[in-house]
Amino acid sequence: MIEFRMPSLGADMEAGTLVEWLVKPGDAVRRGDVIALVDTQKGLFDIEVFEDGTVENLVLKEGAKVPVGTVMAILNGTKEVVQKATKLEEAGAAREMPREVIAPVQTPPEIKASPLARRIAKDLSIDLSIIKGTGEEGAITKADVENAAAEKKQTPEQEMRAETAQQPSSPKEKTAATADSIRMAVAAAMSRANREIPHYYLETKIDMRKALAWLAEANKQRSVKQRLLPVALYIKAVAKAAAEVPQLNAYWEDGLQLKEAINIGVVISLRTGGILIPALRDAEKKSIDEIMEWINEIIPRARSLNLRSSDITDTTITLTSLAEGSAETVYGVIYPPQVALVGLGSISEQPWAENGMLDVRPVLVATLAADHRASDGQIGSRFLMAFKHYLQEPESL
Amino acid sequence: MEQAGSTIKLTYREALKQGIREALKKDDRVFLMGEDVGRYGGAFAVSKGLLKEFGEERIMDVPLSESAFTGAGIGAALAGLRPVVEIMTVNFSFLAMDQIVNNAATLFHMSGGQLNVPVVIRMSCGIGRQLAAQHSHSWEPFYAAIPGLKVLAVGTHEDARGMLLTALQDPDPVLLFEYTYLLNVEGEIASNAGAVDIITAKVRREGTDVSIITYGAAVPKALAAADELATTGIRAEVVDLRVLRPLDEETFLASVRKTHRALLVEEAWRSVSVSSEVSARIMEKAFYELDAPVKRLGGVEVPIPYPKHLEDACLPQPNDIVNAVKKMLQHD
Secondary structure: OEEEEOOOOOOOOOEEEEEEEEEOOEEEEOOEEEEEEEEOOOOEEEEEOOOOOOEEEEEOOOOEEEEEEEEEEEEEEEHHHHHHHHHHHHOOOOOHHHHHHHHOOOOOOOOOHHHHHHHHHHHHOHHHHHOOOOOOHOOOOOOHHHHHHHHHHHHHHHHHHHHHOOOOOOOHHHHHHHHHHHHHHHHHHHHHHHHHOOEEEEEEEEHHHHHHHHHHHHHHHOOOOOOOOHHHHEEEEEEEHHHHHHHHOOEEOOOEEOOOOOOEEEEEEEOOOOOEEEEEEEEEHHHHHHHHHHHHHHHHHHOOOOHHHHOOOOOOOOEEEEEOOOOOOOOOOOOOOOOOOOOEOEEEEEEEEEEEEEEEEOOOOOOEEEEEOOOOHHHHHHHHHHHHHHOOOOOHH | OOOOEEEEEEEEHHHHHHHHHHHHHHHHOEEEEEOOOOOOOOOOOOOOHHHHHHHHOOOOOOOOOOHHHHHHHHHHHHOOOOOEEEEEEEEEEEEHHHHHHHHHHHHHHHHHOOOOOOOOEEEEEOOOOOOOOHHHHOHHHHHHHHOOEEEOOOOHHHHHHHHHHHHHOOOOOOOOOOOOOOOOOEEEEEEOOOOOOOOOOEEEEEOOOOOEEEEOOOHHHHHHHHHHHOOOOHHHEEEEEEEEEOOOOOHHHHHHHHHHHHHHEEEEEOOHHHHHHHHHHHHHHHHOOOOOEEHHHEOOOOOOOHHHHHHHOOOOOOHHHHHHHHHHHHOO
16 A cells, blocks of 8 residues: 655645646556646646556545645555455456456566666666667667766756757646756756856845836836836846946856847746746847836746747846745856856845935845856946946836 | 797697697606507597607506596506596596596595695597587586586687696696697697696687687687677677686676676587586676676587587587677667
């Protein structure tokens, strides 16, 4: 008997709501099958089963919210069923019975692999079940594993566009796999960044009173659809600051390469985990409304993994802006070969001293992570001050 | 003095004879005894001319009783001589098996280390000369199973020239298996060739794709197969075991660790053969290095037939080795 429990989808998940069962009692399930949809704070997740077997009992009712670790269903493992069946047959029980028990059980295909191939696969964390063997009777050989490893290695190093370029045949089915590959891509890019880029960080606090007031005023004249969010201002301010301090709108590839176009990558978190960074091209030439329009269009497309390659190429500087109610400060990791990343926390009310007076203001903490090979603190500081300045004069944006 | 690096061409038979002659010259305790080794010059003409050169005391014809003369050889060894006992063919050695297994192999142990038996027993063996079922045996696996014996398989001209010399230095009984099939085969050895070690297996040809592990008369066949495989881009390594007891497993395990595939080739019947033992050692000590199952090519398990085409069909031939390797490496 196998107890299928509410999984933990990340350290921050405490509970999940069962939205839908995708199996019913008696169904045969294989390791990796999606058997339920669970809603969490981070979104709707496909839940996979980790063993082969048969669904015996669905304990949890749809709609129930339970803590991580709660038993959701009872499964019968493949081995047990087979054993049980054999026993029944040995005991001379009615012939039909064991057949009924056996029927739903599908024996998992045995993976034939050489001992060396298995050892290498283990060392390289390669899943043998996805490899097609070329050895005797289809056995997986060392060469097969090494080829698979080479492909795997290539994947994260390719730009994320490669991941998103694939059009999933059935979105639901493909999401998990693509989310996995996005994770791998992020992992590779961020590992490289931390390995290669000597980051330095600057931080400044920005009084957002004027900017928010300007937004409130501007939104009065706009329909709900057209309403502006602070992030539109941020993008524009980053664009103008980057135009003013071009050393940060650049690549570091065999030295500093300044980029003429200002294509701002905006980090978008996916519900299934991972991030995508579509870029707004020529951001400095776009109006606030055009920027907002782009945001409204790009976020759903990014979340449904429906980006085009042009959306994520040629990014020259990255902006990560945390959602409302999130942490106040974020120190980012630069996306190579770029040389700077602007990190914006969520706006919070804070005591604010100005002209010898104390007040409470909506405050945005802006940070800059920059590549010390490409620039020094003074340049970084100029950039942040420029960014701050533009947010003080939203009408100029 | 011979020039360093120069080689001479000679038959396997001649190499054996030169080895015996050098041993006789070097040490006057050494003598050759066996059926027809003297006046007749040896059943396979290996000792032809030696009687005239060394005299009756050193080249001794014996009565047709394997048990008696092998026992006499063991006695001579115990008494301090260095006898070389020739048993005409390995199948006759069964008549002397009691002497070999119960005396030669055991006395050192049963005497608590007091009695060494430094006897060398040469036996002609192997298949391929149309000598029919009773004279075409490969009994190396049999003797290789017996503690107390050293068992050597003479698969090359170099070893034909040098193994006897080293065997005579050994304080314990050594069995040399010489292959009738190779007697007329010519080969090149260094003109100053002499004693060789009788401890290690040797890589006769280096390769990276598969280890062909073999011994005796199958060595030249494996080398021929490796040549042919090389023309198709497959680099086969050929390991000549040489010493069947005690096995030098480090050499063949190192080869398997390099190529990750092993094809074991021998002329003896496949079941309970030397290959069985080598295969088991690979499983025990290099399992996680294997990229394919260990494969064996051995003799077909029938009494060896007389007709040439059937006899040939009973043995792994170079073509069989080539096909077996290709099958291991190439799949569709």
